[in-house]
Amino acid sequence: MIISIEVPVFKGEFLNQCIQSVFQQSSDAWHLSLVWDGGDERSRRILEEMQESNHPKVSVYFNENQGIARSRAFLSAQNNYPYILPLDDDDELAPNAVEQFIEAAKANPWASLIRGRRSFINQQSEHVEETQWFPFGPRHYFKGMVSDVFNQAQPYLIRKSAYDRTLGWQGFDDFMQAGEDCDIFLQLEEVAHFELIDEVLYHYRLHNERASDTLTSAAAFEMWRRLTDRSIDRMELPLIRTSDVPPFTFEEKERTDLTLGDLEFIVPKGSTISDRLKQIEMVEDAIIEVPRRENEASWKMEGFQASQKKIVCFLDDSVQVDDASALVDLVNALNESGADVLAPTAEQVIGFSKQQWLDAGCFLVRREVLLATGGFDTETIPNAMHLIDLCIQANRRDFTCVVVHISGISSQGPLALGWSETDFQMLKRKWHSYPNYLPSIKDLNRFSGDGARR
Structure with missing residues (x-):
């Protein structure tokens, strides 16, 4: 090196x-x-x-x-x-x-x-x-x-x-x-x-x-203000800066409700879920099919980079969708909860349950979350942990992850498909400076069931 x-x-x-x-x-x-x-x-x-x-x-x-x-x-x-x-x-x-x-x-x-x-x-x-x-x-x-x-x-x-x-x-x-x-x-x-x-x-x-001594404090504050506003625009964050001197404060813009028309689906090319979306008459232009990769994060990032709309919905082969109304319910849940990352669950949760980590084969992400965090780690995190890793990034930057019960959508998350102690150690190694954001072995077992460990 x-x-x-x-x-x-x-x-x-x-x-x-x-x-x-x-x-x-x-x-x-x-x-x-x-x-x-x-x-x-x-x-x-x-x-x-x-x-x-x-x-x-x-x-x-x-x-x-x-x-x-x-x-x-x-x-x-x-x-x-x-x-x-x-x-x-x-x-x-x-x-x-x-x-x-x-x-x-x-x-x-x-x-x-x-x-x-x-x-x-x-x-x-x-x-x-x-x-x-x-x-x-x-x-x-x-x-x-x-x-x-x-x-x-x-x-x-x-x-x-x-x-x-x-x-x-x-x-x-x-x-x-x-x-x-x-x-x-x-x-x-x-x-x-x-x-x-x-x-x-x-x-x-x-x-x-x-x-640097030729620049006044006033000049430094002006540059910080400009850079902050430029970053907000670059990440497409719905924020307004409300102070002139750092540490800056911000106000959230009022959000308009999103619809299926604001959504793009990221799916593996030739997958059963891709066929299912077409069967329930989702607009084909809203379906982004990506060649399968051994690395789950890679095809998801490739799909996001091809997307343009306000929210993306990642789906893998484990996902089953009964009809279009289930997807409408999913988008409505994102609106009502104000979540930034949202996953449906088969569990009978009451209302919207805020979570530090999600494990699902189907989940919605607001575009600004992926722009602000860099998205999925395609280089160092194993498949079983890639969604948890994204949630840690999102939580660190003060985004919200939520699960909600949606009738008509079921899936298996990466953890349910199998994870190992080595996978978990890699996640812990990456986030060693931020231990409060890490799940425990007990948390992982709760997501996946003891039988998913390998």
Whole structure:
């Protein structure tokens, strides 16, 4: 595993110290990429000397001034390594930063971003006691949206495959292309959750020429407001921001009742349930048939990516639907409960039963849930646990999962088809930082019956 350390360069005063902090890493599993962004002559001379050295672990580029966001985007576009570690040209990495980030990445391959702590140093690279400006800890949500958008700072390691699912580094032209760091946090969180390393791995230099010092608090608040509103639109969340200073507060928009016309069905191609939907005269354009995959999450994600409507209904071969009225009842239950994820159950539950996890072969999901959480994990979670994993993601972001008794619909969930202790351990490993969201063995047995364990 190699980490791509990426440095946009504008000023040369502390650039040598920055570069040396990379060369002094306890691990050599890194590649350093630097791009000159039309900066001062001192920085250009340093990079020209670095380029002339032909160091096999260093790449140097020269561009006209583009701004910080476009320079980061340029470097990430050149990178074919699995992880990105952004570094500013006046800061330093702690000597064990690469080693610790690699260890964390191997332990948490599902994380889109892994963040460590930072300390402050002066112009002589001496430690300075300074109150941290931004929180360090899990982020907080309201109905899918992050409220504490300022809960972010270097250092952070980005999984490249997660970055490739975003729009990339983006900044604001009226703020010198700044805001790109907060924005990439928001975008990456829509792919997968973050993990934290409670150790100082980065040294942030305090001096009078920092680009960030030219931005006022008012400018920071304005960028946070814009980024928040942009994220709400991108995830199609029915929210309105109601405060001007983070942590932001939000209000839910009034929802209009949905109908079968707002629904698309995601089914395996050639399945019995696909034929059944056509028999009960569901509109064929609303049925998205996806080639079967051994990985359940893969065909479901492929189906969602082909969908366009406000709600999607996932159905597998275990599902039996008596008639169209049962599906109407299912959509009505979503409206009445206000749920974000809803599954029918054969159990005689009273009204709508809020659940932390669902296990069903048939379930409805509002589009914004899948956009906000990244959807199903297609890489690390076994089939038996993929719906529980989605529910954990949804619950973390303050969405609601509900079961309701619907006459005329029956199915078997992934757990009922069989699960193992190994499956459960994989789920526990992924969510080790959030143990309160995990089911217990007793919970799994309640869903599936003891006989489903294998």
